Amino acid sequence: MTAVIACGGTETVTVVETVVVKGDTVVETVIVTEVATATPEAAAPAEEPEELITAPDTTTPAGIAVIAVGGTGLGSQNGLGSAQAPDGLKNTGIAETLFRRAADDSELPWIATGFTIAPDLSSATVKIQQGIPFQVVDGNDFGTLTAHDVAFSMNDANSVTTPESIHGQAGDFAGLWGEWTAIDDETITFDFTAFDSTWKDDYVNQSGQAFNVFSKKAYDDMGADWVRDHIVATGPFQVEEWLRDESYTIVNRPGEHWLPELEPKTERIQIVQVSEPTTRAALLRTGEVDMAALEPKDAAKFDLNDFTQTSAGGAVQLGVFFAGNLWEDTYAGGANEGNDLPTKATFVHDIPWIGSPGKHGDDDLEQAKNIRRALAIAIDRDLVNDTLVAGLGDVVHVEYFNASSPNWTGEHEYPYDPDGAVELILAQDNDYQRGSAGKDGPLGEHAFEVSVYAGPELGGGGSITGEVADAVAGFWSDIGLTTFSLKFSYQTFRPTVVGRSNTHPWITSCDKGKAAIPWHFPKGLVQTTLTRGGFSCGFESPVILDLYRRMAEAPDQASATAAANEYLDYVYEQNLQPGVVAIPDAFYFNNKKIKSFPMDKAAAANLNSLWNLELQ
Numbered sequence: 001m002t003a004v005i006a007c008g009g010t011e012t013v014t015v016v017e018t019v020v021v022k023g024d025t026v027v028e029t030v031i032v033t034e035v036a037t038a039t040p041e042a043a044a045p046a047e048e049p050e051e052l053i054t055a056p057d058t059t060t061p062a063g064i065a066v067i068a069v070g071g072t073g074l075g076s077q078n079g080l081g082s083a084q085a086p087d088g089l090k091n092t093g094i095a096e097t098l099f100r101r102a103a104d105d106s107e108l109p110w111i112a113t114g115f116t117i118a119p120d121l122s123s124a125t126v127k128i129q130q131g132i133p134f135q136v137v138d139g140n141d142f143g144t145l146t147a148h149d150v151a152f153s154m155n156d157a158n159s160v161t162t163p164e165s166i167h168g169q170a171g172d173f174a175g176l177w178g179e180w181t182a183i184d185d186e187t188i189t190f191d192f193t194a195f196d197s198t199w200k201d202d203y204v205n206q207s208g209q210a211f212n213v214f215s216k217k218a219y220d221d222m223g224a225d226w227v228r229d230h231i232v233a234t235g236p237f238q239v240e241e242w243l244r245d246e247s248y249t250i251v252n253r254p255g256e257h258w259l260p261e262l263e264p265k266t267e268r269i270q271i272v273q274v275s276e277p278t279t280r281a282a283l284l285r286t287g288e289v290d291m292a293a294l295e296p297k298d299a300a301k302f303d304l305n306d307f308t309q310t311s312a313g314g315a316v317q318l319g320v321f322f323a324g325n326l327w328e329d330t331y332a333g334g335a336n337e338g339n340d341l342p343t344k345a346t347f348v349h350d351i352p353w354i355g356s357p358g359k360h361g362d363d364d365l366e367q368a369k370n371i372r373r374a375l376a377i378a379i380d381r382d383l384v385n386d387t388l389v390a391g392l393g394d395v396v397h398v399e400y401f402n403a404s405s406p407n408w409t410g411e412h413e414y415p416y417d418p419d420g421a422v423e424l425i426l427a428q429d430n431d432y433q434r435g436s437a438g439k440d441g442p443l444g445e446h447a448f449e450v451s452v453y454a455g456p457e458l459g460g461g462g463s464i465t466g467e468v469a470d471a472v473a474g475f476w477s478d479i480g481l482t483t484f485s486l487k488f489s490y491q492t493f494r495p496t497v498v499g500r501s502n503t504h505p506w507i508t509s510c511d512k513g514k515a516a517i518p519w520h521f522p523k524g525l526v527q528t529t530l531t532r533g534g535f536s537c538g539f540e541s542p543v544i545l546d547l548y549r550r551m552a553e554a555p556d557q558a559s560a561t562a563a564a565n566e567y568l569d570y571v572y573e574q575n576l577q578p579g580v581v582a583i584p585d586a587f588y589f590n591n592k593k594i595k596s597f598p599m600d601k602a603a604a605a606n607l608n609s610l611w612n613l614e615l616q
Helices: 147-157 170-176 199-203 216-222 224-229 277-286 364-377 381-388 418-426 457-462 464-478 490-498 542-552 557-574
Strands: 010-020 026-037 064-069 099-101 107-109 112-117 123-128 187-191 237-243 247-252 268-273 291-294 307-310 316-321 449-454 482-486 506-508 579-583 586-590 594-596
Touching (some): 099 199, 147 170, 147 187, 147 216, 170 199, 216 224, 277 291, 316 464, 364 418, 364 557, 381 464, 449 464, 457 464, 464 482, 464 579
Parallel strands (some): 064 268, 064 291, 449 482
Antiparallel strands (some): 026 482, 099 107, 112 123, 291 586, 307 586, 316 506
């Protein structure tokens, strides 16, 4: 609870408000937690730590690794992209796609050997590896892969070329390109509908939102119904058994894999669907599974001398986004491009963290920036990680940027400095929200009221996201502010985000807050008027608009990285999105059964590169 987090000790008061839209119809019950300072003695005494769980002898069969995953269902065996074949086939090693991700976030050749892009960024040509054998399924040999199989697989998934496609990225592909054409067995060409510099790092890459390459011959010879129930791909593993929404077992296919570094280290792996987090932890504790996806609160109970954490790097970054700072004046795109934006309701009142150009004085932008800085340095990120995430997460200083990346220089960190936060607020004119907070704290007449909303990530207000919101509110209360932690439903909150009327700072990952997303990926789209009418982080900036376009249209990774660095400089200098903590999306394995399992990084999957798993 917050009393454990805030340095000065806190207490919480829960207020239940009923929201009525019209008449006597109750639409929403809103939970608002007021966080107020209290004496340290008010905190409950610390409990004795529980004894950590040690590794049991596993009861799983020899020669097989059994992995418990979360989620809502594994689906069924499905080898047709347009029929929503599982996206993760390329990650588990059943199927393959064009590129993989290198340690430096560049693309590694996989099925594709290379590519060229037209100088005007209008089209691309991709070369395909020759001689890759498809898996033999039910005694059927479908030969070797060619460019025709690759083009077929993309066109089948893309909603432009297959309108009935329900592939997970059907719409994304439609926005990038039209039909892919195989001009011979080795060469594919296509035109870009809209060039995106990350096409090779995301939409055709194992790390991202890519497609699986399936056999065109299997589709032509056996029919659509047959391939909906059978996967014919080129990965190092193939399906041995699949029980819909329960489990599936993959086995090392006969012979050496065509790419030696992908040759599996384990002959057989079983993936088991276990939706309930505490059940996954119980199965790992009793040895009924060898590895499981655990939430931090459960993982903290395990002895990490006996169990090892592994992940694809996909931690969810939770940070504070200061909504209401709407600094664009005209629509940047769409049917209204160039037209003036409507009146900005967030500027009506002089809110401390919202800077309005000219409306509340010439220095309002600078004053609001300094207030945001003070709120950012009032947060003890290390304590949040240690207390709420059992030290298993990572501190985040600026959202969208991973401090463990080689690109991180350490120049954009927010120190924990509550005294400095008080001094910075006292140095500002207190011409905002007069009378909105008590004057008897360290800020005196400079104190103000601030609410923080718990976004929908990881389960919303009732999850770790809500606990982080409570912690942030507690830290702000400790420096003398009157704070509230808001935990009403996202369905109620979202219209204020879409309509650009929200003025509450909120705890969110805001679209790109995933630790595994590469540094050079375009950032800031949802911080511009390009997404008016849809989701937004709550602020808009012409500087971010320019930087986003430069990242998205960059001809190479170096150019995109340079623009991303400028974006980092800007959002840090403006204090628009200070981070707090990254919550790991991690697996833990029993060291008695599994020797090692280093996963390759993946931006869009939490279980990756199963060929790296090695048993004792």
